[in-house]
Amino acid sequence: MSEYKMDQPVGASPLDRGVQGIIGEPLNRVEGRRKVAGDVPYAADHKVEGKLAVGVAICSTIGFGRVKGFDTSKAEAMPGVLAAIVDDPRIPRETAGFSDEKLVTGNDRVDSYGQSLGVVVAETFEQARAAANAVKVEYDPGEGRFDAGAGRGGARPLGDEGMVPDTTVGDIDAAMASAPHTLDRTYETPSHAHAAMEPHAAIAVWEGDSLTVYTSIQITSGAKKKLVNTLGLGSDKARIVSPYIGGGFGGKGGLGTECVLAAIAAKRIGRPVKLVITRQQLFHLVYRRSDTVQRMRLACDADGRLTAFGQDSIVSQNDGRPFYEPVPLGSLALYAGANRSFTTKAYTLNIPHCGSVRAPGEAVGILGVECAMDEMAEQLGMDPVEFRKLNEPEKDLTRNRPFSERQLVQCMEEGARRFGWERRNAKPLQEREGEWWIGRGMAAAIRVNMLTNAQARLRIEPGGKVVVETDMTDIGTGSYTILSQIAGEILGMPIESVEVRLGDSLFPAAFGSGGSMGAASSGSAVALAAEDAVAELAARMGTSVKDLTLKDGHAIAGNRRVPVGDLVAQKTIETTGTIKPGAMAKQYDQAAYGAHFVEVAVSGVTGETRIRKVTSVFAAGRILNAKTARSQAIGGIIWGIGEALTEEAVTDPRYGNFANNDLAEYHVPVHADIPHLDVTFLPELDDKTNPLKIKGIGELGIAGIGAAVNNAIYNATGVRVYEFPITLDKVLAGLPAEAA
Amino acid sequence: MRLTVNGQSHDVEFDVRTSLLDLLRETIGLTGTKKGCDHGQCGACTILVNGRRINSCLTLAAMHEGDEITTIEGLGSPDGLSPMQEAFFEHDGYQCGFCTPGQIVSATAMLEEAGKGWPSHVSASLEGEMRLTPEEISERMSGNLCRCSAYPNINDAIAEVAGGKS
Structure with missing residues (x-):
């Protein structure tokens, strides 16, 4: 059994050595034909x-x-x-x-x-x-305490109870008092539903x-x-x-x-x-994502360098439930600023309790951060991309540790180029098409990267078929496919020869799907099990792993080329791989990054926002499957568009129920809300994250996109909305009469 | 009562309160058609009744004596996908796959509607030949929700099939 603890950089990864050529390829989902035929059982x-x-x-x-x-x-x-x-x-x-x-x-x-x-x-x-x-x-x-607005005044400090303990560095109050440029704004986000x-x-x-x-x-x-x-x-x-x-x-x-x-x-x-x-x-x-109130405090020197950066939040929870939305999770290391404050308070609401909704933390926290950064850039008279580049930190300044791999600047530069950012007018209300005002905005994306304990079992059965078993799940993310690709790449098997079995608690425990750590954790376990199988195949070939090549179902060493099926004809190979998180998670700040660029059209008559164009560039370690990775990214982006424009679970303060508790009244995006999306992943390998050198991508797309939408709406209309979602009534209220 | 599902005749007995969706899923055992909301809000239960797409949760089974029903299972099988199913597969027009049968049945019928020249809310004209632009496809498919949000890929898949037809 192969066990690996992530205590040091991995060096050469088993995926680096594979020659099958299927890792990273945009392969169709292995269960896809059954899914489109309505043949898989939910x-x-x-x-x-x-x-x-x-x-x-x-x-x-x-x-x-x-x-x-x-x-x-x-x-x-x-x-x-x-x-x-x-x-x-x-x-x-x-x-x-x-x-x-x-x-x-x-x-x-x-x-x-x-x-x-x-x-x-x-x-x-x-x-x-x-x-x-x-x-x-x-x-x-x-x-019952049902009214969000009434309860926030009595919120209590969470201290270190939450996932992100309250953290301060330097003296943000003093920095705010002495800086030539300051911004002190409060952003609100509502209760949010998964609505799978x-x-x-x-x-x-x-x-x-x-x-x-x-x-x-x-x-x-x-x-x-x-x-x-x-x-x-x-x-x-x-x-x-x-x-x-x-x-x-x-x-x-x-x-x-x-x-x-x-x-x-x-x-x-x-x-x-x-x-x-x-x-x-x-x-x-089902639990909801908490409503949040985020006080953003930014201070800059005369050149636009951040001297203070703070995000102090209030979230809600029902009695006796230990989860608190970790609002500043992605904000902690995002930008520079010597004086920092990230604190969270909580108050009680006797409504359905709060739990994890896609990208706990960043899905809401980056909205406040990236709207505030846009506003500060405007105050400074700087381009929003340039302002962010100026404030790129050399390390995680909150926890004083280096980054593993971080390509935020590269994402912004490539995104700006692909989008045509130079066409943006710095001032609002400049570009009009009939009743529609056109605007452009951008925002950064970040999602922390994690690894957790996982185990997987792998067998090479007589005939050469590879069977992988782990209790990892596939929630539409592509787990079946990427795990097949990992095993196939390392064992030199075409993907058709690999069968991955998931989602059964009888299988070796692999955590499952959550926190964007499923692929890294279960995938590493599969890779480790496959490496053990490679060692056994080498032994059966009478050679060393170094001198063995596995490709197209054959083992090749010296001048011999033997079908793998022949090597297991007498005895099945069965191996188990176990991955454990280690020192790398503490020593390095690990995250996936991206940048969103959005063009909107806002009606001067109704205040309605239409998304016209989105360009997003991400850097998230090795990409295991270019097709399913893109699908996860566009799914996240569209979630973020819903968060920005329509999604809000509305509590009736008299009864504590959600008044819009169905899909006709809780508005998730529909086909007509979404244009074509331009998504790019930059090449990256991160050897501090896991043996695959990957980062989680399931939640990255949602982070920041709503802020890019809000910033584009401001660029179009001159209206800044501080309370999500940005429904048309809120835009209309701020539009000058001549905008109609 | 007798009705035909995917070309096969069924004699069925059921509670008069049974929706056509529940009849297909629970009585006949065709679980490819999904229940996402049971209120006609999500489109996951879309099937064809005499060639037209409907939300099968919004109609009582008892109203369909003698009708010809087509479900996702009637369009194709994993070993013999319909062109629309094949296009969804190639373009990754899904993630979890739960809304997918409804999307595919809906898209299949939508092409027929456009082929007959039926206009939509975004059509420039109520008459004449209908060209299925991305905007037309999105508008006509907006009754089918996808929370994984594969919309751009679904649009590409449908456009490919529509292009092949014209």
């Missing part, structure tokens, strides 16, 4: 043995208080109803985030609107839905006291642990199967309510149970 599609019953969750219709009692008699008497379950102490009050050991349970109280209180199970969905509506719940409502296309769902099957749950979960090993803890099972008595996931974005990171409810119901009725959370329920049953 959570609610699995066929199971036994007569499947259908569960529907009973959800709270108040936002805060106690439950006095239930009346299930009417529901139980309805046709087809098998059980109406409200008496199980394990009924969850939450869908778990990343950090809980088990779900918060017990339906005697209501922590937030829409939390689960029980489950009705019937022969059909129609019967279960009607019966769930017929369950009467008697409440004793309490005084696939609703959370689970099919629970018991065999004796052993439970199998077919579901959609990004991190199966973590979820399995929470499932056995929540249900009170032995650690070997549950299995989670999650081979295809219809989008996650962090929302399927932890154990879902649906898994526990389906398991409870299936045990109660002695039959397998399928439970799908409805779209309306999802907005309340």
